[in-house]
Amino acid sequence: MAAPVPWACCAVLAAAAAVVYAQRHSPQEAPQVQYERLGSDVTLPCGTANWDAAVTWRVNGTDLAADLLNGSQLVLHGLELGHSGLYACFHRDSWHLHHQVLLHVGLPPREPVLSCRSNTYPKGFYCSWHLSTPTYIPNTFNVTVLHGSKIMVCEKDPALKNRCHIRYMHLFSTVKYKVSISVSNALGHNATAITFDEFTIVKPDPPENVVARPVPSNPRRLEVTWQTPSTWPDPESFPLKFFLRYRPLILDQWQHVELSDGTAHTITDAYAGKEYIIQVAAKDNEIGTWSDWSVAAHATPWTEEPRHLTTEAQAPETTTSTTSSLAPQPTTKICDPGELGSGGGPSAPLLVSAPVTLALAAAAATASDLLI
Amino acid sequence: MDLRAGDSWGLLACLCTVLWHLPAVPALNRTGDPGPGPSIQKTYDLTRYLEHQLRSLAGTYLNYLGPPFNEPDFNPPRLGAETLPRATVDPDVWRSLNDKLRLTQNYEAYSHLLCYLRGLNRQAATAELRRSLAHFCTSLQGLLGSIAGVMAALGYPLPQPLPGTEPTWAPGPAHSNFLQKMDDFWLLKELQTWLWRSAKDFNRLKKKMQPSAAAVTLRLEAHGF
Numbered sequence: 001m002a003a004p005v006p007w008a009c010c011a012v013l014a015a016a017a018a019v020v021y022a023q024r025h026s027p028q029e030a031p032q033v034q035y036e037r038l039g040s041d042v043t044l045p046c047g048t049a050n051w052d053a054a055v056t057w058r059v060n061g062t063d064l065a066a067d068l069l070n071g072s073q074l075v076l077h078g079l080e081l082g083h084s085g086l087y088a089c090f091h092r093d094s095w096h097l098h099h100q101v102l103l104h105v106g107l108p109p110r111e112p113v114l115s116c117r118s119n120t121y122p123k124g125f126y127c128s129w130h131l132s133t134p135t136y137i138p139n140t141f142n143v144t145v146l147h148g149s150k151i152m153v154c155e156k157d158p159a160l161k162n163r164c165h166i167r168y169m170h171l172f173s174t175v176k177y178k179v180s181i182s183v184s185n186a187l188g189h190n191a192t193a194i195t196f197d198e199f200t201i202v203k204p205d206p207p208e209n210v211v212a213r214p215v216p217s218n219p220r221r222l223e224v225t226w227q228t229p230s231t232w233p234d235p236e237s238f239p240l241k242f243f244l245r246y247r248p249l250i251l252d253q254w255q256h257v258e259l260s261d262g263t264a265h266t267i268t269d270a271y272a273g274k275e276y277i278i279q280v281a282a283k284d285n286e287i288g289t290w291s292d293w294s295v296a297a298h299a300t301p302w303t304e305e306p307r308h309l310t311t312e313a314q315a316p317e318t319t320t321s322t323t324s325s326l327a328p329q330p331t332t333k334i335c336d337p338g339e340l341g342s343g344g345g346p347s348a349p350l351l352v353s354a355p356v357t358l359a360l361a362a363a364a365a366t367a368s369d370l371l372i
Numbered sequence: 373m374d375l376r377a378g379d380s381w382g383l384l385a386c387l388c389t390v391l392w393h394l395p396a397v398p399a400l401n402r403t404g405d406p407g408p409g410p411s412i413q414k415t416y417d418l419t420r421y422l423e424h425q426l427r428s429l430a431g432t433y434l435n436y437l438g439p440p441f442n443e444p445d446f447n448p449p450r451l452g453a454e455t456l457p458r459a460t461v462d463p464d465v466w467r468s469l470n471d472k473l474r475l476t477q478n479y480e481a482y483s484h485l486l487c488y489l490r491g492l493n494r495q496a497a498t499a500e501l502r503r504s505l506a507h508f509c510t511s512l513q514g515l516l517g518s519i520a521g522v523m524a525a526l527g528y529p530l531p532q533p534l535p536g537t538e539p540t541w542a543p544g545p546a547h548s549n550f551l552q553k554m555d556d557f558w559l560l561k562e563l564q565t566w567l568w569r570s571a572k573d574f575n576r577l578k579k580k581m582q583p584s585a586a587a588v589t590l591r592l593e594a595h596g597f
Contacts (some may be wrong), residue, residue, distance in 0.1 A: 010450040060505065122463055123463075126404070148449065148450060149449065168463055169462070170460045170461065170462060170463070171460065171461055171462075171463050171466055171569075171571075172459040172460050172461060172466075172564050172565050172566075172568065172569040173565070174458070174459070174460065174561045174562055175441075175450055175460075175560070176447045178447070195445060195447050201567060236571065236576075236579055237575060237576045237579070238575070239575060275456075285571070285575070286423070286568060286572070287568055288569045309423070324575070
């Protein structure tokens with residue numbers, strides 16, 4: 001076919017044109033990436049240009065003052081985070097771009113913080129890590145887990161990038177686990193390790209769905225229920241015990257109750273009418289440590305409805321029925337402007353909620369005015 | 373010089389075979405018991421009591437051994453002490469243990485551990501240590517009896533030592549003081565781990581034998597799994 005040949009020819013020409021264009025309008029090479037330490041001094045040479053070449057430096061497109069130059073080299077003292085950016089040097093006359101440096105100012109890593117915990121005993125445990133101070137540049141972490149002399153696989157968490165998971169291959173082991181982590185970036189390297197027994201890192205997640213309810217007809221009781229954490233895989237064989245704490249919002253002192261089984265408890269010494277805050281924690285019956293406190297539940301014990309409110313509610317109803325029969329007569333009289341001119345009868349309409357006696361008195365007063 | 377850390381265990385294993393043949397006294401001392409439920413609870417409670425007692429005993433003993441044994445970060449490789457009964461087990465295997473095997477493993481482990489502890493007691497330097505160890509040994513004997521009681525209630529035979537399972541012990545040079553201390557360290561470590569495991573074992577047994585379960589269910593348990 002004749003068609004592809006001209007197409008190929010066009011493609012080659014287009015590519016050549018692109019290369020020429022790129023060479024004229026872009027640097028010879030991609031920007032060089034350079035990492036420098038915060039607070040240090042750095043001298044950036046303008047690529048391969050001579051020391052005495054006439055150049056201009058720009059950072060992120062903004063010109064830099066000539067007093068920063070040492071010949072054709074850019075000198076930066078006391079690097080700060082703000083110094084990070086794209087530095088470019090141009091031939092002063094032709095404005096030809098000679099060299100580019102992408103500068104990142106950062107720090108070497110400090111000793112990482114590493115911790116491991118088993119909230120899914122006896123399935124496995126996880127380790128998580130972080131740096132106590134930021135480095136401002138990318139870091140890579142490497143975790144190794146040893147059980148005695150055996151290397152164990154630590155699987156990366158699908159969601160969290162500073163966590164990995166280990167499955168227990170043996171239970172009730174007397175041999176300690178050693179977890180080591182090394183962190184490195186362009187400016188340095190650091191590492192740490194922790195050693196622990198299987199039992200010491202067991203710490204369940206807090207109990208879930210903590211609900212506190214008042215108990216009807218019991219002004220000093222609150223019923224609290226909760227569920228074992230869903231991450232605890234086998235509450236039957238590895239039962240949890242619970243710790244409950246509660247206090248009225250207005251006091252600082254907590255009351256504590258330890259419960260060896262069951263996921264419900266009734267508080268019987270609550271102060272009547274006071275709102276309470278209640279939390280629960282969990283722990284394996286024999287090993288490990290207590291979980292963090294659960295999300296707090298709030299509740300106020302049941303209180304009786306006060307009696308006097310009920311009798312007052314009845315009185316206004318009788319008043320309205322009486323006044324409605326009386327009201328029309330005085331109202332029509334009051335609303336007549338001519339009648340009001342002589343002097344003061346009650347101008348305000350009768351209130352429906354007023355007691356019977358007041359209504360009658362008002363009506364009498366109006367009537368007496370009219371008689372004058 | 374062939375320093376085998378297991379030599380002291382060989383000696384004690386020899387003594388243990390003698391002690392094996394002494395019958396363990398069952399915890400049940402009256403007929404008509406309401407099944408093994410209360411015995412299992414009692415056994416569980418005993419493991420908790422012993423674990424608590426061991427914590428202070430181990431602390432004292434490790435201090436007596438001196439550094440590095442009493443350092444919290446001490447993490448030696450598990451060498452020697454091969455005849456010590458190991459609590460460690462594959463998670464799936466542990467879960468699928470039948471009741472008889474679960475109880476047997478506990479019984480055998482504590483029988484051995486008790487024997488080794490008595491050997492430790494003989495060598496202990498201070499009178500106070502000997503007193504604490506002796507007290508612990510008595511409690512451990514009680515645990516053994518309790519386990520035997522549960523097994524008897526369920527109709528399981530008490531395990532008898534098979535001839536030839538004890539390691540052959542050839543008289544060799546007395547191994548170093550340090551290796552002896554290592555053996556002591558592992559004994560205490562293994563004892564602690566067994567007590568934690570037993571708590572879990574008896575939890576599992578407790579769940580299977582709820583007090584409401586009739587005697588019929590117990591018979592099924594005894595003969596089935």
